[in-house]
Amino acid sequence: MNAMNDHSLYRHLDEMAPWNDRLQVLEVIAVADEAPGVKTFTFRSDAQTWFRYKPGQFVTLELPTAAGPLMRTYTLSSSPSRPFSIAVTVKAQVDSIGTRWMFGNLVPGSRVKALGPAGNFSHHDHPAAKYLFISAGSGITPMMSMLRWLNDCAPWTDVAFVNCARSPEEIIFRKELELLGSRMPGLSLGFMIEERSSRESWFGHMGRIDAVRLPLLAPDFRERELFCCGPDPFMRAVRDMLQVAGFDMARYHQESFGTPVAEMLPAQIEPGDEDAAAGTAFPISFVGSNVDGRCDAEQTVLQAARANGVRISAACEFGLCGTCRIKKISGEVAMNHNGGILDEEIADGYILACCSIPLSPLEVEA
Structure with a gap:
């Protein structure tokens, strides 16, 4: 059906649920040139939800490249005061694999998975x-x-x-x-x-x-x-x-989506946990994937997942974007993040796999 004739698009905001920070599907509705090598991609929600975020936040797109899914984080250039669509404006650098893939493949009607919004630069x-x-x-x-x-x-x-x-x-x-x-x-x-x-x-x-x-x-x-x-x-x-x-x-x-100004520190070990963490490998169970393995000393949950053939989505890998957030079922971790997870999410048992080091045997939902 032609989107212009799709009367289901014309819905009031109070008839729609807000987009959340779980994995969602976005549909490209417009692509515009902004400057040499710069394009704006505008999306609507595949599920006809509206977008709730703070100006300046970002999303993580899962780009289905030929080499496999590629996670890339982009700041939203759109405003939440116009909640029916979101937009990212990206520049294709010489070495930018993800952005160049977007330039060559995303057209109106294309769909990509996305995580977010996230970030506290607002x-x-x-x-x-x-x-x-x-x-x-x-x-x-x-x-x-x-x-x-x-x-x-x-x-x-x-x-x-x-x-x-x-x-x-x-x-x-x-x-x-x-x-x-x-x-x-x-x-x-x-x-x-x-x-x-x-x-x-x-x-x-x-x-x-x-x-x-x-x-x-x-x-x-x-x-x-x-x-x-x-x-x-x-x-x-x-x-x-x-x-x-x-x-x-x-x-x-x-x-910035590069390494933070202060070099990322190892996960913070609470006093009294030093002996438990030093030189110890702990069993780790990826319940959702039905995989049991071990996490070596000072190895993050994300690194252990990759070593055991378990895929956890990740983009920035220094605790900022929140893409690698997973639910911890049991066990304890030391986590040093850069704002990619909220205190209430931590209280609910979530961790960022990229910056969490097990302090005990661990079970996660991945």
């Missing part, structure tokens, strides 16, 4: 009178999600929006941002490029953001709640610049 968690969004490249996506929500729900909000790109044509969402700049009285836009383009004239800022240019783009930056997203070297440079400028780093928030 202005909803840090309400403030004034915001500063600093981004580079595809790091603009969570900022766009937050800005779109503000435009729909609080368009008077004071937002300084700074985006850095290599050239003018590589500024993602440029036309939409300029339109929002004419509609949101509290929005100030600052674009910065590294090199001029032969395609158009450029009269704005050039170079890289530094201690001289930042006050020009946001003179009162010290008074703002600051969100930063982009390549790791870019975020390090911004963070170092702010520290030197005396910015209150408690008001600095960054998003």
Whole structure:
């Protein structure tokens, strides 16, 4: 049936259940070019549910590549103020297997499995009178999600929006941002490029953001709640610049799907458990797969699962995305995560397999 003629699509929000953070199926409804090598993929729920999430959160897509399922995490560029669809805006880097697969295979009507939403990089968690969004490249996506929500729900909000790109044509969402700049009285836009383009004239800022240019783009930056997203070297440079400028780093928030700024520590061992964990291998039962095995000392549950031929979905593998969350039936673990699981989920017996080390014989539902 043609989706345009499918009258079952026209349902009121209160007639639909919300999408949850278990595995779901998404259907592609649109693919749009945003900039060279950048596309936005828009999805609806295969089960006709509506999307409840916070601006700036992410989802994990299970891409059915020829080599097998590939888990990739993408920030949502859409806003929860428009709950009938979600969108991810992705850039195909030279070595990006998952994104390039999406470019070559996802068309309207395609379906993929997804986990989420997850993440705590959102202005909803840090309400403030004034915001500063600093981004580079595809790091603009969570900022766009937050800005779109503000435009729909609080368009008077004071937002300084700074985006850095290599050239003018590589500024993602440029036309939409300029339109929002004419509609949101509290929005100030600052674009910065590294090199001029032969395609158009450029009269704005050039170079890289530094201690001289930042006050020009946001003179009162010290008074703002600051969100930063982009390549790791870019975020390090911004963070170092702010520290030197005396910015209150408690008001600095960054998003990254690479290794966290602080190197991930081993799972935290409670006092008294050191002897139990050191040099010990414990039996581990993957009840859902009917597999029994052993987990070596300092081996995570995820590593033990792979060693025993049990598949547990995983994306980031440092405790951020929550993709590898499984139910612990019995036993104890030491878990050191980076925000990928909620306290109430831990209380309900869930663990993240990628950052949990058994402290005793263990049974899990995987």
